[in-house]
Amino acid sequence: MADLSINFAGIKSPNPFWLASAPPANSGAQVHRAFEAGWGGAVWKTIGGPVLNVSNRYGAWHSGSQRMLAINNIELISDRPLEINLAEIRDLKRNWPDRAVIVSAMVESKPEAWRTIVRQIEDTGADGLELNYGCPHGMSERGMGAAVGQVPEYCQQITAWVKEVSKLPVIVKLTPNVTNIVLPARAALAGGADALSLINTVNSIIGIDLDTLELTPSVGGKGGHGGYAGPAVKPIALNLLVALATDPELAKSGLPISGMGGIATWRDAAEFLLLGATSLQVCTTVMHYGFRVVEDLIDGLSNWMDEKGFRTIEDLRGKSVHRISDFGNFDLSFRAVARIDQNRCIKCNLCYVACNDTAHQCIDLIDSTGKPVQPHAWDLASNGKHEATGTRPRPEVREADCVGCRLCYNVCPVEKCIEMVEVPSGRESITWAQLAQAEPAVAEDWDAMKKYRDEQCIHIH
Amino acid sequence: MNGLTESLPPLSAHEAAVEASRCLFCYDAPCTHACPTHIDIAQFIKKISTGNLTGSARTIFDSNLLGATCARVCPVQELCEGACVLGSEHKPIAIGRLQRHAMDHAYQTGQGLAIAGTPTGFHVAVVGAGPAGLSCAGELAKRGHAVTIYEKRDLGGGLSTYGIIALREPVGVALAEVEMIRNLGVRLQTGVEFGCDISLDTLIGDHSAVFLSLGLGKTPALGIPGEEHLVDGIEFIEQSKTAPAGPPVGREVLVIGAGNTAIDCATIAKRLGAARVTMIYRRTAAEMTAYAHEYAFIQNEGVQLEFLTQPVAVVIEDGRVTGLRCRRMSLVQTGPGRPTPEPIPGSEFIIPADQIVKAIGQEKPPAFNGIETDRGFLRVNDSLETSVAGVYAGGDCIRARGSASTVMAVQDGKRAAAAIDKALTGTRS
Numbered sequence: 001m002a003d004l005s006i007n008f009a010g011i012k013s014p015n016p017f018w019l020a021s022a023p024p025a026n027s028g029a030q031v032h033r034a035f036e037a038g039w040g041g042a043v044w045k046t047i048g049g050p051v052l053n054v055s056n057r058y059g060a061w062h063s064g065s066q067r068m069l070a071i072n073n074i075e076l077i078s079d080r081p082l083e084i085n086l087a088e089i090r091d092l093k094r095n096w097p098d099r100a101v102i103v104s105a106m107v108e109s110k111p112e113a114w115r116t117i118v119r120q121i122e123d124t125g126a127d128g129l130e131l132n133y134g135c136p137h138g139m140s141e142r143g144m145g146a147a148v149g150q151v152p153e154y155c156q157q158i159t160a161w162v163k164e165v166s167k168l169p170v171i172v173k174l175t176p177n178v179t180n181i182v183l184p185a186r187a188a189l190a191g192g193a194d195a196l197s198l199i200n201t202v203n204s205i206i207g208i209d210l211d212t213l214e215l216t217p218s219v220g221g222k223g224g225h226g227g228y229a230g231p232a233v234k235p236i237a238l239n240l241l242v243a244l245a246t247d248p249e250l251a252k253s254g255l256p257i258s259g260m261g262g263i264a265t266w267r268d269a270a271e272f273l274l275l276g277a278t279s280l281q282v283c284t285t286v287m288h289y290g291f292r293v294v295e296d297l298i299d300g301l302s303n304w305m306d307e308k309g310f311r312t313i314e315d316l317r318g319k320s321v322h323r324i325s326d327f328g329n330f331d332l333s334f335r336a337v338a339r340i341d342q343n344r345c346i347k348c349n350l351c352y353v354a355c356n357d358t359a360h361q362c363i364d365l366i367d368s369t370g371k372p373v374q375p376h377a378w379d380l381a382s383n384g385k386h387e388a389t390g391t392r393p394r395p396e397v398r399e400a401d402c403v404g405c406r407l408c409y410n411v412c413p414v415e416k417c418i419e420m421v422e423v424p425s426g427r428e429s430i431t432w433a434q435l436a437q438a439e440p441a442v443a444e445d446w447d448a449m450k451k452y453r454d455e456q457c458i459h460i461h
Numbered sequence: 462m463n464g465l466t467e468s469l470p471p472l473s474a475h476e477a478a479v480e481a482s483r484c485l486f487c488y489d490a491p492c493t494h495a496c497p498t499h500i501d502i503a504q505f506i507k508k509i510s511t512g513n514l515t516g517s518a519r520t521i522f523d524s525n526l527l528g529a530t531c532a533r534v535c536p537v538q539e540l541c542e543g544a545c546v547l548g549s550e551h552k553p554i555a556i557g558r559l560q561r562h563a564m565d566h567a568y569q570t571g572q573g574l575a576i577a578g579t580p581t582g583f584h585v586a587v588v589g590a591g592p593a594g595l596s597c598a599g600e601l602a603k604r605g606h607a608v609t610i611y612e613k614r615d616l617g618g619g620l621s622t623y624g625i626i627a628l629r630e631p632v633g634v635a636l637a638e639v640e641m642i643r644n645l646g647v648r649l650q651t652g653v654e655f656g657c658d659i660s661l662d663t664l665i666g667d668h669s670a671v672f673l674s675l676g677l678g679k680t681p682a683l684g685i686p687g688e689e690h691l692v693d694g695i696e697f698i699e700q701s702k703t704a705p706a707g708p709p710v711g712r713e714v715l716v717i718g719a720g721n722t723a724i725d726c727a728t729i730a731k732r733l734g735a736a737r738v739t740m741i742y743r744r745t746a747a748e749m750t751a752y753a754h755e756y757a758f759i760q761n762e763g764v765q766l767e768f769l770t771q772p773v774a775v776v777i778e779d780g781r782v783t784g785l786r787c788r789r790m791s792l793v794q795t796g797p798g799r800p801t802p803e804p805i806p807g808s809e810f811i812i813p814a815d816q817i818v819k820a821i822g823q824e825k826p827p828a829f830n831g832i833e834t835d836r837g838f839l840r841v842n843d844s845l846e847t848s849v850a851g852v853y854a855g856g857d858c859i860r861a862r863g864s865a866s867t868v869m870a871v872q873d874g875k876r877a878a879a880a881i882d883k884a885l886t887g888t889r890s
Contacts, residue, residue, distance in 0.1 A: 064482030064510065346546040353488035375489040380499065383872075385543030388495035413485050 002305035003312045004298065006040075008279045009169040009195040009256050011127045013100035015040035016273070016313055017297050020260050020281035021104035021130060021173070024291070026078060028088030032095065037291035038298055041100025043197075043281060046077035046132045047085045048106040048117065048144070056217035059206030061232060068288050070230035070262075072206040074217070076138045077106055082120070090124040100279075101125075102171065106132040106144050109154065111161045118166045128168050131159065131193075133184070134175035134200020137226050149175035149200070152187035159191025169194040171258060174240075176233075177203045181240045182247045189253050196244060197258035197281065199237045201227025230262055230284035237261025238275060245276035245321050264293075266300030273313060274320040328433035335425035336404040338363075338397045344417035345394060349375070351408035351418060352395045360461070362401035363408060365393035399423070401461055427456055464732030465701060467533075468628045469558065477562040481510035484554045487546055492556060495544035497872045498525040502541055506559055517563040518573030526575060526599040527592050527638055527871045529568060530621045532561035533630040535868050538754050568637050577645045578605030583885045586611065586668040588655045591619020592867045593674035593856030595642045596874025597881075602645035604882045606669075610647060613654035617642075619676055621867065623699040626725040628732075632702050661829060665851060670881045673839065673847070673854040674874065677865075678824030683717065687775025690782050694718065694726045694820030701729045711816025714738045715785050717772055719749040723820035724756075727764045730818070738764045739812065743771040743790050743802045750864070767812065771804065776811055784813045826858040835861045844880035845873060851884070853877040 004015040018041035019025040019034055026045045034042060059072040078085055093101045103121045107113040121129055133155055135145030148154045155172065162170055172188035174181055176199040185196055203225050207216045215223025241259050244250050259277030263269050264285040272280055285293050310316040340351070352375070355363040364372040373393050382391070397408070404420065412418040432443075441448035453460070472480065484506040492502040501520050508517035521528040537543070537557040545553030567573040583606045587594045590612035598608040616622050621635035643649055653659055655675065664671045680693045692708075694716070700708035707729075714730040716723050719742035731738045740759070742749065745768045749756060759766075769790045776784040789808035792800035825837035833840045833848035838861040845853045855873025857865040 065479045346549060347487075347491070348485045348546045349488040350485065378494050383495055383497040383499075383540065383869075385491075385495050385539055388491040388544040392491050392494070 002302045002310060004040075004302060004305075006278055006313050008100070008258065009128070009171070011041070011100045011102065011169055011279075012098075013040040013279065014098060015298050016277075016279045017041075017269070017294055018043055018100060018102070018258070018279055018281045019286065020283040021046050021102075021132065022283040022287075023075065024283060024286045027080070028092045031092055031101075034286075034291045034294075035092075035096050035099050038294045039099070039291065041102065041127075041279070043102040043104050043130050044078075044085070044089055044126075046104040046106045046135070047082055047121075048077050049108060049113075051076040051079050051138075053079050054219045056219050059216045059226065061206060061230075068230060068284070070206075070228055070232035071284050071287065072204050072217075072226040072228045073201070074137050074219075074224065074226040077132070077135070086120055086124055089121075089126055093125040093127075100127050102128040102130050104130040104132050104173070106135065106139060109143055109148065109158060114158060114161045115165045118162055118168075122166065122168055126168065128171060128194075129162065129166060130171040130173050130197060131162060132173050132200070133158075133188075134173050134177075134198075135227065136175060136177050136201055136203040137224070146175045146177055146200070146203075149173075149184055150178055152183045155184045156187040156191040159188050159193050163192035171195040171197050173200055174198040175200045176236060176240055176261075181243050182250070185244050185247070186249055189250060189255060193255065195256045195258060196250075197260065198244070199233070199240050199261040201229045202233055202236060204228035231264045231268075232262065234262030234264075234268055234271075238271060241272065241275050241277060242321075242324055245318065246324055266297050266304065269297060269301055270304060270316070271320075273317050275324075276318040276321050278313065278317060328436075329431050331429050331431060332435065333425045333427040333429050334422070336406075336420040336422050337399045337402040338404070338406070338408050338418050339399075339421045340395055340397060340408075341417050341419070342394055342396075344414050346414055346417075347389075347392050347394055348413060349395055350411045350413065354407050354411045359405050359407045360401065360403045362398045362403070362461075363395050364398060366396045367391070367393045403460075427458075465627045465707070465729065467631050469533075469561075471565055472555075472558050472562045477509055477559060478512070480555050481506045481559055483547070484510070485546065491544040491546060492541035492554075495540045496524075497540070497866075497868045498531070498875065500524040500528070500541075500560075502556055502560075505563060506554065506556070509559055509563060514563055514566040515570075515572040518567035521560060521563055522567070522573065522575045525868070525871055525875075526596050526642065527621070527867070528560055529564035529634050529638055530592065530625075530630060531868050531871065532557050532564055533634065534621070534625050536752050536754070536866065539752060540868070568641070574641060575599065575603050575645060577602045580607070581605040581886065583607065583669040584609070584667075585670045585672065585881060586664045587672045587674065588664070589619065589674040589676055589856070590614075590617035590639065590649060590651075591674055591676050591856060591870065592621060593870035593874040593877075594619070594672065595638065596871040597672045597674065597853075597855065597878045598647045598874075599642045599645055600875050600878030601881065602642070602647050604878070604886075606882070606885070608647045609668075610649045611653040611655060611659055611664075612649060612651045613658075615651055617649050617651065619674075623702060624695060624722075625702075625867075626698060626728060627702050628728065656827060656829065661831075661849075661852070665849075669851075669885055671852045672874070672877050672881065673852065673858065674856040674870070675826045675839075675854075675858040676823075677826060677857045680819050680821060681824045683772060683819060683821065685772055685774050687777055687782075690775050690777060690817065691717075692816060692818045694722050694818050695823065697726050697818050697820075698722070698729065701733070707733050709816075710735050711782075711814065712736045713814045713816070715812060715814040715817045716740045716820055717785075717817065718742065718820040718822075719744075719751055719766070720820065720822065721751050721755055722822075723818075724751050724759045726818045726820045727759055728762055730816070731762050731764055735816075738762075739814075740764060740766045741770050741772060741785070741787065741812070742766065742768050744792065744799070745769060748792075748799055769802065770812075771802065773809060775817060782815055782817060784811045785817055786811050823857070837861075844884075845877040846880065853881060 021043040057075040061070040133149030139145035140147040172193040256278040258279040259272035260281035436443040490503045505520040542553040587610040617639035618635035710733040714735040790802035839854040856870040
C-alpha cells in the first residue's frame with residue numbers, strides 16, 4: 001500500500017488532497033466534516049477585510065447531460081467576521097492535529113495590514129499561510145487578489161512584508177490571468193515565498209440567458225466577469241504548472257508547488273503530481289458532489305501507485321517533467337497512423353466525416369465487397385434495420401495518406417476502437433531545430449522546402 | 462375509455478434534452494436509411510438537444526408530413542431504433558419518442574409546420590384520406606398544386622383514425638394531422654365512395670392526375686360454420702376508438718389470428734374487461750407475423766396463446782356463441798418457405814368463449830376496370846403509376862409484397878407526389 005503522506009514546505013499532511021480555499025472551506029463545521037471524510041488538509045476560505053456578497057453568485061457550464069463541467073463565481077472572500085473565522089480555525093486545528101490547516105489571506109496592500117493578519121493567523125495554531133494573489137473578481141477592483149498577482153513587483157513586495165513577520169510556511173497563490181506566469185512566480189520567490197500554488201480561477205463570462213438577454217449569473221439584471229474553475233480548466237492549469245516546473249530559476253529553487261484547477265478524479269491528481277505538484281487542492285468537484293469524493297481520490301491514487309510501483313508521492317512527483325519539450329525539438333520523422341479495429345467499430349462514421357470535412361481526407365467508406373463508396377450511396381427504396389445495418393459501409397484508413405493527426409481517435413465514441421499506431425517513416429530522425437540549423441533555406445524558402453520534401457519522400461496531399 | 466389511453470407519456474423537455482444529447486450524431490446515419498421516409502434523424506435530434514424544436518419539427522416534416530402518427534405507430538424496433546449504432550451495447554436512442562416531442566411542439570405552437578407552395582394551376586384528385594393519401598396531398602400542396610381528397614368515411618386519417626389502437630395513437634393525433642393537411646389548402650370531401658359516388662373516369666376527366674390510396678377491405682371470411690357470429694377485428698378496433706363506450710366485450714374472448722391487428726384486438730378485449738383472452742393460431746410462435754416486441758407485449762398483458770390450433774366451427778347454443786370448435790395442427794415442411802400446417806385427425810376440441818374476434822388480415826382492394834393488378838393488389842411502376850396513365854397509387858392497396866405499414870404508406874404518398882409533380886411540371890421533382 002502506497003504511502004500518500006506529504007511534507008509540503010514543512011506542512012505535513014496524511015495525503016496530498018486539500019480543500020482549496022473556497023466555499024467548501026468556509027467554516028469549521030464544514031472542514032471538520034471534510035476531515036472526517038478523509039481530506040488531508042484544507043486551505044481556509046480567504047479571510048481579510050470586511051465584505052458583503054451578492055446573490056446569484058455561481059454560473060456553470062453544462063454540456064449535454066453532464067452538469068457543471070465548470071463553475072464560475074463572483075463570491076468574495078469570507079464574509080463571516082474575522083474573529084469567528086480565527087476562533088474556528090483554532091478549534092479545528094486543535095481537533096485535527098494530523099491534518100494540514102492552511103489559512104488563505106488577502107488584505108489591503110499595506111504592510112501593517114498584512115503584518116496584523118499574519119500574526120492573527122499564527123495565533124490560531126494553523127500550519128501555513130496562503131497569500132491570495134489570484135481572485136479575479138470583486139477584490140481585484142479594490143486593489144487586492146489578481147490586482148496584486150498581475151504585477152510581479154507587488155507580488156514580491158507583499159510576500160516580503162509577510163515573510164518579515166511570519167514564522168509559518170508562506171504559499172503564494174498565483175493567478176492564471178497573466179501573459180507569463182513565470183514572472184509573478186519568480187517575484188514570489190524573490191520575496192521569500194516558501195511555496196507556490198496555482199491556478200486560481202480564470203477570468204470568465206459564463207454566458208447569456210437567451211430568454212432575458214441577461215448575463216449568467218444575473219445580479220438584479222447585471223452581471224460581470226467571474227472566476228472560472230472545474231474540470232474544463234484542467235488543461236490550462238497543467239500548462240501553467242509545466243511553465244513553473246520547467247523554469248530553470250524556479251526549478252533550481254526547489255519551491256514546492258500545490259497544484260489545482262479542475263482536479264475531479266485521482267487520474268487528474270496523478271497528472272498534476274507527474275508534472276511536479278506535491279500537494280493538490282480541490283474545489284469544484286466537491287461543490288458538485290460533496291466531501292465524499294475524497295474516498296476515490298485517495299483510493300484510486302493509492303491503487304494506481306501500487307500498480308505502478310510508486311511507494312511514495314515523492315517517487316512519482318515530476319516523473320513526466322523530463323518529457324516536456326518544444327515543437328522545435330520534436331522528431332519530424334516520427335510517424336503514427338490511425339488504425340480502426342473493425343470488430344469494435346459501430347459504424348457511426350464520425351471519424352469519416354471529421355477526417356473528410358475537416359482534416360486530411362484519408363478515411364474511406366468501404367462496402368461489403370471491399371470497394372470504396374460515397375456516403376448516402378444507399379438505395380432510397382431500401383429501408384428497415386437489416387438493410388440499413390447490413391449494407392452500411394465501414395470506415396477504413398488509407399494509411400499511406402494518413403498524417404497521424406489523431407482527430408479520428410478523438411471523435412471515436414468507442415473505447416480502443418481507433419488506435420494511433422507507430423509505423424516506420426523510413427526517414428532519419430531529425431527535429432525542426434536541427435533541420436533549420438543544417439539547412440536554413442528549407443525553413444525560409446518554399447522551393448528549398450519542396451526539394452527537401454522530394455528528397456525525403458515526404459508527400460503532402 | 463379506461464385502459465385505452467395513450468400508454469407512453471410525452472417526454473418532458475428535460476428528458477428529451479438528455480435523451481437527445483445521448484445521440485452520437487452519426488454521419489449518413491443508419492437510422493435515416495432504415496426509416497422508409499428517410500427522415501434526417503440525427504439532425505432533428507441535434508436540434509432537440511439545442512432547444513430548436515421548431516427546426517426539429519421542420520426537419521421531420523421535410524421528409525414525413527405524418528411525423529406525429531409515425532412517431533407513435535412505427536415499429537421503431539424494426540426501423541430507425543433497430544438500426545441505431547448504440548443498440549449493440551447500449552440502449553438505442555428513443556427516436557420515436559423524440560420525434561413525438563418535436564411533433565407535439567409543432568402541433569401545440571403551430572411552429573415548424575409545412576407551408577403551401579405558389580399555386581401552379583394543376584388540380585390533383587386523391588382517393589382515400591389515409592396516411593398515403595394525406596401524405597401525397599400534402600406533398601402536392603407544398604409544391605403548389607390544388608388537391609381534393611375523396612374519402613368515403615366521415616373522418617379523415619384512415620387507419621390512423623380508425624385502425625390503430627388508442628394505446629399507441631389517440632384519435633385526436635390523427636385528426637390534427639388531417640387538419641394540418643387541410644390547412645395547406647387541401648380540400649377534403651368525406652362521404653364520397655370511390656366506385657359508387659364517383660368513378661375513375663370522372664376523376665381522370667376533372668383532374669390533372671389521380672392518386673389512389675384505397676387501403677384494404679374488411680377481414681376476409683374464414684369459411685367455417687357460424688361465421689356470421691364472428692366479430693370483424695378491424696371493426697372491433699374501430700369501435701374502441703370511435704364509440705363512446707367502446708365495443709361490446711365478452712367474458713371469454715377468442716381472437717383468431719396472430720398478426721399485429723390480432724394483438725391489438727386481444728389487448729382491447731383484455732383492457733375493456735374480458736376475464737380471459739386467448740389468441741388462436743394454426744402455426745407456432747416462430748411463424749407469427751406480429752413483431753417480436755408485440756408478442757412480448759401481449760404476453761405481459763396476460764393474453765394466452767393457443768398455437769397449432771385451427772378453427773373448425775363456431776359453437777352456438779340458443780343463438781349465442783358458447784365456444785369455438787378447433788382442431789390441432791402439425792407443421793409439415795413440404796417445400797421451401799414456411800412449413801404448412803396440417804390437421805391432426807381426431808384432435809377436435811372446443812374452447813369455451815362468448816365472443817370470437819377474427820383478425821386474419823384484410824381483403825384485397827376491389828378490382829377496377831382497366832387497372833392491372835398483381836396478386837390482387839394494384840400494380841404500379843417505379844414512379845407508383847398504375848397501368849392507367851396519370852393514375853398513381855400507394856399505400857396498403859399496392860403492398861403485394863412486404864408488410865404494410867403507416868410509414869411505408871407515407872413514403873408512397875411522398876414518392877407519388879414527386880412523380881406527379883414531375884409529370885405535370887416537367888422539370889421539378
